[in-house]
Amino acid sequence: MMNKLNEQPDETGTDNNQHSDRRILHPVRSRNDWPRIAPEGEAMRRIAVVDTETTGLAVEHHQIIELCMAVVLVNDAGRIAAVEVVRSGLVDPGHPLTAEIAELTGLTDQDLAGRSIDEEQVAEMLASCDGVVAYNAAFDRPFVEKMIDRHVPVPWGCAMADMPWRKLGFESGPQGYLLNQAGYYMPSAHRAKDDVLALIQLLDHVCADGETVMAKTLAAMDAPAWRFEAQGAPYGYKDDLREQRYRWAWGRLHDVWHKHVRAEAYQAELDWYVSTIGKDPVIVPLPASERYRFHTTWTQA
Template identity: 30%
Template structure:
């Protein structure tokens, strides 16, 4: 599909970006309180979550800010119906925040001093959800799983990986750029602002299907995943594997990637033809839905 800009002028020479204020949603006209009550059988609860941290190391670094919006959606159409609950808080990491993280997030030592995340409140909110969504769940989930009792038992979805943004003509799946492509911007790299941006983005319609992006996300979140491991792959195949989206595990020394289970047959065929030049010499491991994007 050809790339599209939302907010482009009629002559195509400029783009207008609007600042996303508060928690804006693109909700259907029918989404009234009474409709939600009368159609409880097709209404589901989810949460969008984002964290800011002291760094990228999921074992050694810690959360300094969390933002969560709990919302209702129509499980049949993927339409966002309403925001129900929210939670945001700073967390004092017990050590100075690096200048790099302060520059990236705008979060200072003074802002987090003495602040603590109420994990009982977080768990109470997440416990009501059938799905937890993050734009890079592989990053956010391990930080949450370390502190939350509820998160490890919930299904997570990743709007970075489980929406095919490139197929829709968008040249990058980064949230900041997707926001701009869709005609708005936020004060990014602050947890609740990124949550609001993602929730609004997912409520917008796909240009081709006219269904909200959330529909594709929840559909893919229901599809089982499989870890494909290309053990003993010939060295000369590394460029093919890298180009196919495989990642190198320097500790276990193999190439691997996670795909939908229903794509395994096509993937192993590609590996046999391109990498092994014979029978598939690797292995596959199915991933339970609740284990998706875990550390």
């Protein structure tokens, strides 16, 4: 049966407290702890916050079994002024879940039997927003675009890759670990709605420099970036490229090592490439509407 994404019920929660010499962790705020309407007269950006649960890690072979999407309103200071809606839905993958995925998500084959999500509704929600944020956008975006079978040209930001966590005094790691360092804990995890509410909480956290995680993520989304492609690099340089965190893309008109490069790293990356490989890379502008897509869907350089 075809199901629309459903508004999610409430759970209890409390706001975070200030840092002290003894850290108290508070539960992530529930859906009903967030306003649904932003104050009038303030400029707001509509941002979709997305999380997926899937049958596995490889988008070529696996698929979404649960999707949650919240639409939040963000003011000029980067604070989340309202959470308009939180919707989620389940998808029957057409085969039994592995024991690992069932244990990880808490979902069963019975939970998923006959379930589906209206892909048009998902695409319309994405298109209605000024941007999308996921904790690991390079994972979630390819699965979402596979499910809806189209590219919605909306900017995407990544709360993991776009954030200078270490510079802000955090030890980087999974979303739940960062959330703990911000003073919160997830009452449950690895269900999409729980992860979205936890990400909203983390995005609204004010860092030591006075800016929120959301403000920093959106600033990175708005900033220019490029894809450096090692087209024509001799095979013998593959280990150098791998150590420099280039990734291998296959299945396009040509196979290629590539790297997402931000403005602050541009010159250093170019200098490294020229001194190591001996020539310039192919440099492709990478607007946020193209970032974190699966490599077989890139625009050809």
